[in-house]
Amino acid sequence: MSIGLTPSDEQSGGSTPATGRTDAVHWPARLWGTLFIVSGVILLDGLDISMIAVAIPEIQQEFAISAATAQWLVSAYILAFGGFLLLGGRCADLFGRRRVLVVGLGVFAVVSVFGMITNDPILLIVSRFIKGMTAGFTGPAAMSLLATTFPEGPQRNKAFGIFNLFEASGYSSGLIVGGLLAGLDWRYIFALPAPIAVLLMLAALRFLPPDAPRTERVRLDVGGAATLVAGTLLLVFTVASTADAGWTSWRTTGGFALSALLLIAFLLIERHAEQPLIRLGIFRNRSLVAANVSAALLYGGAMGFQFLIAIYLQNLQGWKPLHMALVLLPAGLMVVILGPKLGALMNRFGVRRVLMAGLAAFVPCYLLMLRIGPTPDLWTVLLPASLLWGIGFALSISALMVAGTSGVADEEQGLAAGLLNSSLQVGGACGLAVVTAAIMPGTELAMLYPGVFAILAFAVLTLLAQLIHRRR
Structure with missing residues (x-):
């Protein structure tokens, strides 16, 4: 489904501001309904990922498992999510986006209930793997539904801004909600996503239009x-x-x-x-390729930054996970504040300029981390870094999603969404591995500085990737 615009409304990926346009975009209720459903799906993914991170110590203690085993509660999800994203995106294109979304949400709800009641740590890890796999299908399906519902230009720019507002809100609120629920019983963390998934599934069945029938036989490669x-x-x-x-x-x-x-x-x-499964010609789209490279580098630095903050505040300073979440809360607030305005910003200044401004914000953010000392400095180091991190994410992620799906045919939007999300996940895993290898063993403060230089390198390379693309 797509809404027709005049040709001048379809320019979204260039560096030239869109002059002569109105920033006002008016949608009927059914389009708002579609946007809230797909945004709710991405909020659920962010909530589920971040809540489990703060519950690991309680789960480890209850089952008397090692830290290495407990860490697979996070790693199994990321492994399955990253592994199935491309397949999930292509299945959405081939078999129907609404159909894939509804089935994925149903499985997600069932597995959430299973994780809540199981008393076997191995089965708990297996449930996390299956949830990651279902997210590998629902995430691209939701993103491709958004891209095929809202055409390139002001409408898609605004829609992606709201979409990423929900994603960031889910992740940042998940840290706090997870900390509160873990204090009661970690099983509530597994229970909470189930009713949300069911509500989204019912809403999708009720309000999303049925998938268009295929005139030719579909065969999965x-x-x-x-x-x-x-x-x-x-x-x-x-x-x-x-x-x-x-x-x-x-x-x-x-x-x-x-x-x-x-x-x-x-x-x-x-x-x-x-x-x-993947038409290799899609990689001739230079904007798509540059967006994927930048997404991988951006998320690599971001995951490394969060890892370093956790080591500094929790391991070296003895802070609780909830306290660390409050330090990162300004980042989430910046996304909440800027998210509704991103469509207007991209329409006025152009997608590429907004993207470059967002990527540039990560450089001073990571430079501030070189000033961490034996005593945490909230007002001149940690909170300003958190604010810059939020500004960077708010501006760059939405712009990358617009750039990564621009110029892509409707029948390949699921594939484009899967590629972009795969780049984010693999880039995040690589960045975390690089930072882990860079920091020196021990608990001394000095061990963190090589990791800071590593994430700073990621930020600079992300900017260079876009600058090289711009000159071509």
């Missing part, structure tokens, strides 16, 4: 799907395991080599497949 999922899962697992195995171990080098072979096999299959 099984060979491509198998090699893609296996290669991506192995890649994310290898990157996530480098902290334990080391970058030069046989396990790491072998994992990278085998994942590379699987992904090369996938490309060979796609070149000759009658109905490929």
Whole structure:
């Protein structure tokens, strides 16, 4: 479904401001309903990811498991999410976005209830893997529904601003809600997403238009799907395991080599497949490629920053997770404040200028981290860094999503969404692994500074990726 605009309304990816346009975008109730449903899906994903992070100590204590095992409650979700995003996005294109969204939400709700009642830590980790897998289908389906409902230009710019407002709100509120629920019983953290998923599923069935019938037979590229999922899962697992195995171990080098072979096999299959899972010609879209490279680098630095803040405040300073969440709360507030205005900002100044402003904000944010000392400095270091982090995310993520889906046909919007989300997840895993390898062992403050230089390098490279794209 798409709303027709005049040709002048469809320019969204250039660096030239859109002059002569009105910033006012008026939608009927059914479009607001679609936007709130897909935004609710991404809010649920952010909420679920962040709530579990603060409950790990309580779960570890109840089941008497090691920290390495408990960490898989987060890593299993990320592993499955990153591994199934591309397949999930393409399935949304092939089999229907509403259909994939509804089935995914139903499975998500059932697995949430199972995680709440299980008394086996291994099954709890398995439930997290399945939830990550379902998010790998619902996330691209929601994003492609948004991109195909709202056309390029002012409407899509505004829609993505609100969409990312929900995502950031889910993540930031999840840290606080998770801290409060974990203080009562960590099982409430698994229970809360279930009714939300059910409500979203019912709303999707009631208000989203049915998927258009296909006039031709749809065949899933099984060979491509198998090699893609296996290669991506192995890649994310290898990157996530480098902290334990080391970058030069046989396990790491072998994992990278085998994942590379699987992904090369996938490309060979796609070149000759009658109905490929991924049409390789989509990578001729330079805006899409630049957006994916920048997304990977941005999220790599962001995950590293959050990891360093956690080590500094919780491990070195002895702060509680809830206290750390309050330090990062200004970042979420900046997204809440700027989110509704992003559509107007992109319409006025152009997507690329908004994107460059957002990416530039990460540089002073990470530079401030070089000033951390034995005593936390809230007013001149931590809170300003949090504010800059929020500004960077608010401006850049929405602009990247617009750039990464511009010029893509409706029938490939799920694929574009899957690519962008895969770049974010794999980039985040790589960034976390690089920062973990960069910091020195021990509990001394000095060990954090190499990690700060690493995330600063990510921020600079993100800017360079866009500057190179702009000159071409």
